[in-house]
């Protein structure tokens with residue numbers, strides 16, 4: 001029987017790229033296998049049990065140690081899908097890159113930017129991230145329910161959609177929107193959850209009054225790259241050529257080098273002037289074209305987190321601060337990519353930058369290291385975070401006033 005759900009509108013157009021994918025999800029990940037599909041293998045296809053092992057989860061699909069691909073991956077396609085059909089795919093393989101959760105009796109589906117085709121559709125497609133009703137014949141056998149006790153499904157959806165809508169606001173640049181979202185997240189935490197459906201919309205409309213004065217630090221762009229390198233050095237080693245290219249562009253643009261072994265950052269007297277020139281070019285030449293992409297990126301983060309009910313971090317404010325640091329990282333990486341191309345890069349390059357960062361950052365399992373780095377740099381404080389995300393100057397106040405006009409006129 002078909003189930004009804006609320007899904008991100010762009011998913012209507014999604015189809016896996018198959019052997020044309022530039023960063024297939026079958027590589028480098030232990031795709032989980034659910035117990036229902038394992039039981040199906042035991043009864044109907046016991047030969048498939050040879051492809052099942054344990055690792056990142058109790059049951060995962062085996063990877064070829066030479067290639068790091070799933071052992072069933074052949075010629076750019078999934079061997080189980082080809083020979084047995086989609087009914088024999090576990091939930092993780094069947095649904096990836098979609099992410100399905102419940103808010104009580106409502107089911108909500110979106111998808112992860114770690115898939116290049118999702119990045120293209122979500123950030124550059126026409127449909128965007130608003131919710132549409134959809135019907136599905138299959139849903140994951142186990143759905144995590146994010147509904148807090150104090151709310152009913154409709155109230156929780158109202159809060160989530162208020163954040164999604166605010167993230168796509170056209171009255172201000174995404175840097176200001178990011179700062180607003182963090183301010184509101186901090187305020188909501190002080191209220192009883194039962195009042196969130198009424199309070200969220202009001203707070204989001206009046207968020208500018210809650211912004212802390214920005215507190216910039218000239219080391220921020222260098223610390224952003226260094227923080228990313230620190231997270232990478234703590235992660236399981238794995239070839240990540242697309243991410244390495246993104247990082248190499250950032251090193252060149254900032255006139256720094258990352259030690260390949262220790263990932264320590266080495267600056268030169270040219271580094272800060274290089275950043276000033278880069279920032280100037282971003283504001284004058286590239287920001288107008290890329291701010292709509294950043295706005296969609298922000299909406300995609302809130303959608304995948306089912307914000308404020310889920311996400312990376314313990315509380316709404318902590319989760320929003322982590323999204324804020326990632327926003328600043330993506331913005332810096334896009335700026336570096338523009339510098340590498342001496343102009344607005346082709347769409348495929350923008351997709352590579354955003355997808356490669358998502359593929360790494362969205363799969364960190366534990367926020368402890370990220371939070372300790374962000375604490376040390378001061379980025380968890382609202383004033384520091386506001387400056388970090390780029391809402392840090394009189395210039396940005398003026399941009400907020402004129403942004404509605406420029407975004408309406410802009411086509412990437």
Ligand code: SF4
Nearest residue numbers: 016017021024025115
């Ligand atoms: S990453 Fe996306 S497009 Fe690529 S193989 Fe996986 S689902 Fe298909």
